Amino acid sequence: MKLKAVATLVLVGAGGIAIVAATGVWALSGGLYGCTRADEELAPTLASLSILDAHPSQTQPQGERYSGCDEDDGFAYAGQYFRLTTSRVSVLTFYRKAATEDGWRLQNASSSPSPAPGSLAVDTSALCFEKPIAGTTAHLAVWFPSDLGDSPDDFGLEVTASRDGTAWC
Known part of the structure; x- marks a missing residue:
């Protein structure tokens, strides 16, 4: 036994x-x-969004459109940088109109999204929009690298989304 x-x-x-x-x-x-397979498969969908082609006529795309999945935070992303050849106000005015016409809903706007000295950057988007994309909520950010002390001549658009809802601007 x-x-x-x-x-x-x-x-x-x-x-x-x-x-x-x-x-x-x-x-x-x-x-x-890390990223789930569903989030990895979402990245090409985000990269194909027409809003990433929209830009003021005075600006030009810089480099290639990028996309992927953020392994640290587990969300899909896609974006495009542009050369800033007009005023920041003109860029923001353009995207308020273009994004709204494309079905995006403004969630927040910040005239000075720079993080406080010595703090971590959490949300540096000047404009943040939301829209349902492929069965989840996508977030569109209009941001300026100069708010982080980089590239004063550029601005960027970035779309993020996640199947588990952890994406943000």
Whole structure:
């Protein structure tokens, strides 16, 4: 009888270790961190949005449109940089109109979204819009790298979305 109890204990213990090991492999391979397959598949949809083609006539696209999935925060993104050859006010006025006409709803606007000195940048978008895209809520940000101390001659558009709802401007 003792042999049967020991065998049962060994089997239960081995099964428990296997479950813990499998859970660890799952967590390290993206189960608790990184992008889901659904979010990775969402990135090309975001990159094809026509709003990323819209820009004031005085501005020009800089570089290629980019897209991907943010592994740290687990959301899909797509964006485009533009050369800033008109006033910031003109850019913001243009996108308030263009985004609204494209079905985006303004969520917030900030005249000076720069983070306070010594603080972390959480939301540096000058304009933030929302719109349903492919069954989830997408966020469109109009932002200026100069608000972070970079590239005073550029501005950017970026769309983010996530199947689990963790995306933001």
